[in-house]
Amino acid sequence: MTLNFLRILLFVLALCGPVGVAPLCAQTTTAASLRGTITDSTSGQRLLGVGLRLEGAGGSNSAVTATDELGSFRFSNLAPGVYTLRAAGLGYGARTQTLTLRAGENKALTWHLPMVALSLREVTVAQPRDPNQTLAAITHIDQVLRPVNSAQDLLPLVPGLFIAQHAGGGKAEQIFIRGFDVDHGTDFNVSIDGLPVNMVSHAHGQGYADFHFVIPETVDALRVYKGPYTARFGDFATAGAGEFTTKTSVTNSLAKLEIGRFDTRRAVVLLDVLPDGKHLFSKQAESAYLATEYTFTNSYFQSKQHFKRFNGMGKYTGLLSERTSLMLLGSHFTSTWDASGQVPERAVRAGLISRFGAIDNTEGGSTDRTNATAVLTTTLPGDAVVRQQAYYSRYNFNLFSNFTFFLENEDQGDQIRQTESRNIYGYTGTYERNGQLGNRALRTTVGVGTRIDDINVALRNAVKRQVTGTIVSGPVYEQNLNAYLEETLSLTDKLTVNAAFRADYFVFKFQDAAADSASGRATKGRVSPKLNFYYDLNPQVQLFARSGFGFHSNDARAVVVNRGDSLQALPRAIGYEVGSTFKPVPALVVNAALWALHLQDELVYVGDGGFVESSGRTRRFGVDLAMRYQLSRILFADLDLNYNHGRAVGELQGENYIPLAPSFTSIGGVTLKQPTGLSASLRYRHLNDRPANEFNTVRARGYFLLDAVVSYTKGRFQVGATAENLLNVEWNQAQFDTQSRLPGEPAEGVSELHYTPGTPFFIKGNVSVSF
Template sequence: MGRALPFFLLFLLALSARAQTLALRGVVLDSASHRPLPGVTVRLDGRPNDGATTDALGRFRLGGLPAGAYQLRISALGYRSQTTALSVAATPEPLTVALVPTALQLAEVTVAQPRDLNQSVAAITSVDQQLRPVNSAQDLLRLVPGLFIAQHAGGGKAEQIFLRGFDVDHGTDFAVSIDGMPVNMVSHAHGQGYADFHFVIPETVEQLRVYKGPYSARFGDFATAGAGEFTTKTSLEQSQVKLEVGRYGTKRGLLMLDLLGQRGHLFSKKGQESAYLATEYYFTNAYFEQKQHLNRFNGLLKYTGQLSERATLAVSGWHFNSRWDASGQIPERAIQEGLITRFGAIDPTEGGNTARSNANLQLTVDLPHDAVLTQQLYYSRYDFNLYSNFTFFLQNPTDGDQIRQNEARHLAGYRGTYERGFAVGGRTLRTTLGLGTRLDDVALALRRAVRRRVTDTLVSGRVREQSYFSWLDATLPLSDRLTLNAAARLDYFRFRFREDRFDSLSGRAAKARVSPKLNLYYQLSPAVQLFARSGLGFHSNDARSVAVGAAGTLPRAIGYEIGSNFKPLPELVINAAVWALHLQDELVYVGDEAVVESAGPTRRLGVDVALRYQLSPSLFADVDLNYNRGRAVGAPKGENYIPLAPSFTSIGGLTLKRPNGLSASLRYRHIDSRPANEDNSVRARGYFLLDAVASYTHRRYQLGLTVENLLDVDWNEAQFDTESRLPNEAEPVSELHFTPGTPFFAKLNASLFF
């Protein structure tokens, strides 16, 4: 594979140098606000494999076209489709297309994905963004079909993620990014791949792209179960002030301010620009007896401007800080013995604080010969400080087992992509060449503490971890119906850890990974697309263990699946896939104990089904069904369960959207009971929850109500099989420990638009 990749690249470059192509370019706008529309489908009738979707600036490009007459069809959810007759000459002029808003119609959804075929649930996620209510950063993650989250140490800590039979912990096997910046943290003080998404203001997010499995060369580290790409808005349709109040002292304030007004709404002319400011403040005491005192502030300033007709610059700055108290996980026996209630605490001094500041710059240039060059630079300053106590008095019967995990991180990176389409035998070959690097410089420590007072240092040192990566991706229609996508990615990691006191814990290591991908897509009919995908991926392990040889460096993942996107009825969209994923070694650094645990090789098999159905012009139904079976390979039967790996999850609901501005949604979440340890002797309990959201939107204001856990059921959110000892116990006990889930919770909100 290592020799084949350079020859493949030279072949493509030579072929592209000889190819003479025509490209049709344009921008799609909202006819009312003149804002650019991302995610719009652009297709040429009679050429099913020639299509595109608009980018964040509403721009599209159709390359490899011979001169002639065409019918251009443009469609998007919530807009009236438009068909335009045009002639492509030797130098076609850029188009500007304005779409007229209309009622949401699932009949407009297309199941073919002409630009990014590996985004298999594109049709599903585009519907969800229109229908599913989003009230928090956590709700953004829940837009990923089949993804569950759980909070277990106060609202300021990153959520635990479950996807495709994985307990992803805080992100070890699911890559998350926002505007191209990585969210996952390598060699984090608390856990590998830690992905704290709380610095994102939900109202600023424009798009979500979901990739399941290791099938896309765009992603490397952590993208085994999948990846989620979030993109913030380039401009605001209008400014907004929003206030929310709810139970348990919950309050939230939001300000989104358009800084340039109408000047920022047209991107089709030279010199147009937009800028906006978004700020958010959030506070809650939550539902625990020990008040949470969660304070969070977010700020985002973003500017987008066209430097010329072919060059666009996007610059953004972010700041986030949060602090909180937490009750942590509690053992079942403490409740049964009457020591505490479900919402009590064994150690009421848990909690922490965290902060993140980001700078992001992206330059996009349209080049001759139907090429696009995108370059991105980003920098993050990140601080984290967490006090936890999972075993209570197991190690220290007098003062307790509280620990402090903290780090100060500098994260910097570069990513560049060169995209080009050219004609091959009368068809369009689309290629992407990408390269980049990421550097993490982290001072981190694990210490013992008593009521947030540090008493002893267990591990303290500095991690310097740098990765270099490149990939080549090529998509070629083999016929009018069959499309081939082939890609390869090269990642190279350098790890270094210097322990402050013990040279034996210091060291360095390096490792490279080549990850080929091969995917096929067959358009059986305009309403049925079939796909078969395969690929290799990996997740990295913590530098503290890798540097001294205690853990595998880059355990490989091998994934494959077959499935379909189809519409048996014009108003019904279905995505279905049967998949398998093998991990070479499921190694996870456990930051709570400063050790590495290995489950050895594992295998997962599963079935995903997602349905979106329009029952009437105003009523919509959706359901996700996900079945997974995961086992450790080589372990004895009955002792080969993967702890906390879900076997069945389902999310769904009914949504009403009326033309008069009234909308309402009744939603459910269900996860079944599952093994909490390798022999299934302890089980994490499943739950079924109902939530409800209602709102009324006017041109100048919006009023809304959100209710979580409508039936007020008792449920366990995060759950673990943990050995612990309580103050009155002579011997430790291993049993289920859990964080109680939210009881009935209601919240009102009101917004003004100007």
């Protein structure tokens, strides 16, 4: 299959070349072209992803495209004649114009689109620029409608994704999506402004995706990619990927204050640095802003959590010339907290502690992260765009945990301390060109990149946060080199094929401070082909069939010890799906997909114990359904339904369950949305009961929760309130079947459900002012 796939790509390249300059791809001398830029009429900022449709007289010669990173678009190789051009972006007013193109003419336009109230009638289901983003219409709607009040609200913007907090609020959330318990991120790739969030070879768990360094008020957009079908993503992108981007500019400065139950306080400031046409580096369009956030809460546990978090961020975006833009971003995040740990059910039944109590209340930790990145985007002659990004992150992590209580040490307890300090260096570069293959549109993308993680990591024993011994420690070095080639060809006016392959090469090194036998070096490579088809039945219906290989890496400490076993490094995944995004009526947008995903081996480095667990081969299949409906001009409804079925391959019936893998999840709500006056939202979350071990003898408990948000806006002021768990139900967040021992119990301990209790009824109010 891989060989045939490469032959297809080589055939395309032989005809057109990687940058579309062969004679077959050249325009005819009598052909016309149309290019232009789209900007926001208020801020003047160039808009990415605005859809454009060009139709010849009588509906002939139809073509679609979308604006690039510089807000630019181009239609090439056009026959002379009369055309109608229409531009539309979600939340922006549409514009239509009739044009006459003469032979050999290269016409240029600049359009300014005004912001308008959200209308689902304007949503288009085809994604001409990024066909792999089949959830684009859904996520664009959610970004406008769904309330985001904390960093924990950002990841659940991904349709079908659920999170659970382990303890204390300072750790990365546990993630559930498409039948996966991906722990803290082993199978879901997360990034923000091109910065990778997932941490390789992390002290607490592979793929650790701590998203708390992001200020939610600065987030502008989210692109969701489910499955391993997109060449841009490599490590961890098996169940999917989420690309977040922050705002290019802020229309007004903002100050916001929140106060809630459990001593909760939060303050946010966004400051526009370049108001009223001021400039820093050039006389072209520029924007810059600063953002800060401070959060404190004692949470709802009996032992106060003393959770504190500070975020600071600055971002600059500007046009250095008509063809070149520069983005600079810097941020710093720090957080400290105490935690109560997981609760064993038997301790609550016996009355030893309450649901919000603790066996060991000396857990907790601290973490910080500093980021710096620069992105240079240049439009070259010939309708090509080059994007280059360099980034650096400095990261520290310190965590005290106790999951087994007194199982290993009946006198002093089993507390552990996980620490690491990390430097991340990275570069990504892409070259993208819109060309022609005969008279058909061809977009070629070439990408290269590297990421280096230089880490010092340790796992130690501790008693009440005092270290008593070392289990494993030493420096880790991990580097990923990658490249990919992607071709998107319009075979007909309705059918598009997207074909790609990606190559990844990893270098793993670990030097154990105490044991040479656990030290070493290993290398491993992966080639991941992708093949996707998209068929626009009409402007209201797009069908798709997608397939691709992917992988997730494993912890370097496990890889070097087991370097003779290739599965220990980069276990492969293969996925495929069919589905559709369609509008049965103008105000209803639906996305449906039937999917399957096979993993070669689910290997997990257990940072809490310093060892590797393997669950062998697995297979999953499921159905995703997302619907967004506009009931009236200001009233909207949404619903996500996700069914998943997963089992281990090669295990006996009844012993082949995948622990904690959800089989059914659902999210939905009704939202009243107005630019001024009253806005409100009532939402529910449901996750079903599921096996907590391979034998289904212990069950993790599901839940159904109601949340509400209300706000009132007048002029520059807004007041509001958020209520979580309106029905005040008892529910569990993170849940595990764990072998633990309480004082006085037999040495072998007891295996049963341990959980982190979910939030009881919680309410907070907020007030903000724009200036």
